[in-house]
Amino acid sequence: MPVARLREGDGLEIPALAQAALMALAAQLDSLASQIRGIERQLMAWHRQSRDSQRLETIPGVGLITATALAASVPDPSVFKSARQFAAWLGLVPRQNSTGGKERLGRVSKMGNGYLRRLLVVGATSVSRRAGADDSRTGLWVRSLLERKPARLVTVAIANKTARTAWALLVRGATYKAAPAA
Structure with missing residues (x-):
């Protein structure tokens, strides 16, 4: 639906009270925008000082915000015994309902x-959408999953894999290297 633009002489006048309210809202939006820019500058400065955050940003689907949030939230990754335990801490593994030796995996916990x-999950959504143009091993894996499973389930699987990769990078102090396609 097209939005009508108000111009002088159109015959449409905004009441003074509405103008005052709109001007107050516009001032608040400007103030918030400048505060957000300031926080982004602080976040970028912290990211440049944090080796862990910089290493995490090399993982596909992990950007500045995710990398800094992970690095700040997990100061000691060795607290987790395995990558699966780390993914479980984030709530990215299936719930297990096992009895009588029969393993039953349910929904994500x-x-x-x-x-x-x-x-x-948002980063994984980006990775899954770019999988069509990606000829790496990860891209092939994502495309094969998308052929068999619903897109939302695939994005959670990618997020789980990303979390496990992040744990491995944090523990080993390494940088992400994409495996070439076979």
């Missing part, structure tokens, strides 16, 4: 840090 989980 969604326990743990919802903010980090959300950031990882």
